[in-house]
Amino acid sequence: MASLSPPFSDLNPSRIVRAIEEVGFRIGSEPFALNSYENRVYAFRDEDATPWIAKFYRPARWSDAAIGDEHRLLGQLTSAGVPVGDVWRNAQGESLFHVEDQRLALFPQLRGRAPELDNxxxxxxxxxxxxxxxxxxxxxxxxxxxxxxxxxxxxxxxxxxxxxxxxxxxxxxxxxxxxxxxxxxxxxxxxxxxxxxxxxxxxxxxxxxxxxxxxxxxxxxxxxxxxxxxxxxxxxxxxxxxxxxxxxxxxxxxxxxxxxxxxxxxxxxxxxxxxxxxxxxxxxxxxxxxxxxxxxxxxxxxxxxxxxxxxxxxxxxxxxxxxxxxx
The missing domain is CATH 1.10.510.10 (Transferase(Phosphotransferase) domain 1)
Known part of the structure; x- marks a missing residue:
């Protein structure tokens, strides 16, 4: 019986950059891996030094339709003025991108610190x-x-x-x-x-x-x-x-x-x-x-x-x- 191939095993730095640029961004800094185990998440800056998050979804966990629900929820919250990290959409309104065998979404990077629960x-x-x-x-x-x-x-x-x-x-x-x-x-x-x-x-x-x-x-x-x-x-x-x-x-x-x-x-x-x-x-x-x-x-x-x-x-x-x- 063949062993199960680890997810993200071929998601190397060059592929990460290539995927982000294929969506329509120009990279201004090397993507930096953030602590995320379920998916793979990277911080980067575009050519204008604007900070972004690239999220590569774990294969087979969610369907494209389920990810679409996530993105619709973010759009609804943003329209209502709720402070969230909304998903980026291209000129055609698309927010989930298939690049080779990866599924990718981009988000503006939000700054701040976690709350103090004794405050x-x-x-x-x-x-x-x-x-x-x-x-x-x-x-x-x-x-x-x-x-x-x-x-x-x-x-x-x-x-x-x-x-x-x-x-x-x-x-x-x-x-x-x-x-x-x-x-x-x-x-x-x-x-x-x-x-x-x-x-x-x-x-x-x-x-x-x-x-x-x-x-x-x-x-x-x-x-x-x-x-x-x-x-x-x-x-x-x-x-x-x-x-x-x-x-x-x-x-x-x-x-x-x-x-x-x-x-x-x-x-x-x-x-x-x-x-x-x-x-x-x-x-x-x-x-x-x-x-x-x-x-x-x-x-x-x-x-x-x-x-x-x-x-x-x-x-x-x-x-x-x-x-x-x-x-």
Whole structure:
């Protein structure tokens, strides 16, 4: 059986430059690789010294139509005045370009720094930004983007981890037991029925840039449908109730300057947290044939990592079952 060819294996510097120039840009600086594992992302300057981002999409992850949904969402948000890194379009209105075997999009490079989550004024500003996003996106149709399904996500993550061969002995048994219990618990959860809207989908501090008073959103690669709280919960402290209450108050106050927030959605946070925890480890294993992943996540080969992961899942499983003060 032939080995799976690593993605981006032939994306060398000359091909990167050639692809960008074929789209219609003239390079004024050597492209610089940014930290991005799912796709390949490069910063460069054009001949006028304007900074840009070139994003090469991972093969076979999203269809062209799904990427088109991402770009339509960005266009909608930009038209509504929401601060985002909009995609560049050529004179024909095209935003996704096929260059040889690569798919490429260009974005203006936004400047700024990640928010400080212990700064209440910045959390208020974050809430405003997310509120503006959801006010503009709530009615938008993204027909080729997924809807959040916790049970399916956790089941697929469990199957990926168990099939990987990374776990053995009692660690494998413990993981199988706790992941089965999580899937079973999720299937029996009685959470408030809340609306799903078009969301950023991966809204964490690394995808927010600003100056402390105003923030912009970047990297809509995971956009899809979910409760609004999906774009808020990753700015919250997990371990300190008093801190979390204060953070929530600022986020929601800022958010509600632009859109009402259904507080019943807070009951979804433990579910969103455990899904992300399970998906992250499965995501790494799914991408292990990409040489960037063993280099970036070497601890995945450690039995200690998996024992710690099982313990973390057990803590989150208990949080699912016990009444949550957030609800």
């Amino acid at each position: 209440m004024e910045q959390l208020f500003a974050l809430g405003q930004t997310i509120g503006r996003l959801h006010a503009a996106s709530a009615s938008l149709l993204l027909p080729h983007r997924p809807h959040f399904d916790a049970a399916s996500q956790c089941r697929e993550s469990r199957d990926t981890v168990l099939a990987s061969g990374r776990l053995s002995g009692t660690t494998r048994e413990d993981y199988a037991a706790v992941s089965d219990a999580i899937v079973n618990t999720i299937s029996k959860l009685s959470l408030p029925k809340v609306a799903s809207i078009a969301v950023h989908g991966d809204c964490h501090p690394g995808n927010i840039l600003g100056d402390g008073e105003h923030f912009a959103l970047v990297d809509f690669d995971d956009c899809g449908y979910a409760p609004a709280v999906q774009d808020l919960w990753m700015f919250l402290s997990e371990h300190h109730e008093q801190d979390t209450q204060a953070q929530l108050a600022e986020l929601i106050e800022g958010y509600e300057e632009y859109r009402d927030f259904d507080r019943r959605e807070l009951a979804w946070i433990p579910l969103l947290r455990i899904c992300r925890l399970m998906r992250h480890s499965a995501w790494i294993l799914n991408r292990w044939h990409d040489p960037a992943f063993p280099q970036a996540f070497p601890w995945v080969e450690s039995s200690d990592f998996w024992r710690d992961h099982v313990r973390a899942l057990e803590v989150q499983r208990l949080n699912l079952q016990q009444p949550q003060w957030l609800a």
